[in-house]
Amino acid sequence: MNAEVRAIKTSAEQALASAYEAARAALPGKGAVAALRDEAFKRFDAKGLPHRRVEEWKYTDLRALMRDALPLAAPADAAAKAKAKDAGKIFATLNCRRLVFIDGAFVPDLSDLTPERGLTVGSMADSLAKNDALIAAHVGKVFETDDAAVALNTSLMSDGAVIHVAAGTVLARPIHLVFASGETPSAAFIRSLIVVEKDAQAIIAESHESNASQVNCALELVIGDGAQVDYFKATQTRGLHVASLLLTVGAKAAFNTFALNSDASLVRNQSFVRFAGEGSTGGLRGVNLLRGKDHVDTTMLIDHAAGHCASREQFKSVLDGQSHNIFQGKIVVKPHAQKTDTKMMTRALLLSDEAEADNKPELEIFADDVVCGHGATAGALDPGLKFYLMSRGIDDKQAEALLIQAFIGETVEEIAHEGFREAIMRAALEWLETRG
């Protein structure tokens, strides 16, 4: 139950209100888009920043964590552009189409805009200004939610990617959205829309690297009937990163998402997923590597609104120092969604006595012919396993590294694409190597 208690506005909330007031006229999009912003801001303003009394945000109290709101990002300078060329290293070897964004703003001269049949790529700022048909049909409509972070994103959305993959198109290369940040910590409100039409196939990857910035990004992803989409998101930040995935899947479609958070100070990854057509399958997976005071919150709402769909949710976290990992997974099976098959599993590996892992699986099942399972574990490395490895000559650190690698490997191995599987494992191993 979410108690509606409105306290006096915090300084961050006041700053956001004045930022919206000041930027409102200059933000891209007039008419219907401006109305959408106003309406969203009204919703945000009524709720304020999410706090611990909002059940979905119980463990990530943004009102307390966000002391102040940073100013909106200024256009990228030459130094930021030079730095952005090296951003997104994690997926650099995969021959992707790179689309580069600095503090959320699209940078065409750093992006690969080579034409490809069936693919349309553009910037959200341009599309909002034109309020073209794709925007009118989808923005704010892919998964309607009263979540305050999404409302705030809709109010202040400035730029992002707009990608359309026409029916039957199989993209030749993965698309890599490279989100880099400038030197000056700022606030970015990034909104992207990706529509993969009927029977099309696409691989989309996002990498986020930022300093002390505050990033609120949202991706609306529409997967048409029979389409296949793989979506990867790798996040590194020394600031605050709130990401919302709003996803609707048609019939007989297949998708997989994979999130990697490593060296992520404060991250909230929330997913809102609706199975809207029968016979689709979806996998949501991720690995979180935390140390120091890192805080990573993975929260998802999976709405099985159509029958004969299967979903798999599997998340692993490794926690060192005083870090805090949160997993909240809610699966809803609607009354007519018979033959739904879901399995949710989260496991936390605690390397330190001071780390904290919270797991909250929730099932709301209104259909009677379904298979829904969930499990959650949290524990330390097995000393028996470690002794076994050490008795063979493997030292303490290497034994731990092997066991951690094995722990996350189980989830990484689920990635079908060899290149992405290896890239993610490599990034995880780099994190392990820098473990003190």
Next chain:
Amino acid sequence: MLLEIKNLHVEVEDKKILNGLNLTIEKGQVAAIMGPNGSGKSTLSYVLAGKDAYNITEGDILLDGESILELAPDERAAKGIFLAFQYPVEVPGVATMTFLRTALNAQRKLRGEGEYSTPDFIKLVRETSAKLGVSQEHLRRAVNVGFSGGEKKRNEILQMAILQPRLAILDETDSGLDIDALKTVSEGVNRLRSSERSMIVITHYQRLLNYIVPDVVHVMSKGRVVKSGGKELALELEAKGYAQYTDEAA
């Protein structure tokens, strides 16, 4: 002599398990240690390998005349101590090949020797595993995951053959093995017998000693060696049981 255990007293959670154990193992010697359940045989094997949770209150363990009590398990392994576990653990997610290679190279590094090249290593594992009847498919799998009891024991002997220890401790290697597996494992062990390698064969039953014939037999009871003799001592134990020694030690 290779190994000398002097007046060893060991406690686990304030419970005394070893009570002044004395034992000497000569270079190249195969010594059987027999004894009833609870006599401290497995504790001895873990203490030699360096498992923590064992509190050594008195005594010493000398390898080549030097105490190993302060050494971590990996350092002891590099010095040539190998424990074949009674219950080999499953290590999900770590492929057997990766495990073997990491272990071998880690030991060689600690000893200041060069790492094995990939082709040399693969050749070594292929040849060794073929002799022990360990399939290539097993080598690709995660360590011991989904292995039968016999396959796990065979995997222990494979590790021993790859790592070439100077002192191998076989902790109830016969338990859970059928007669065919027992033969294969014993043959594997016998192939590794050499004047440079000592072995401590811990067993509850005489059966294993028909296949791995020891040079000496020690009987343990209540945390001490209470009798030592030749291989005929094992047969005597089989005939008469352990009762006389448990009473003697009381």
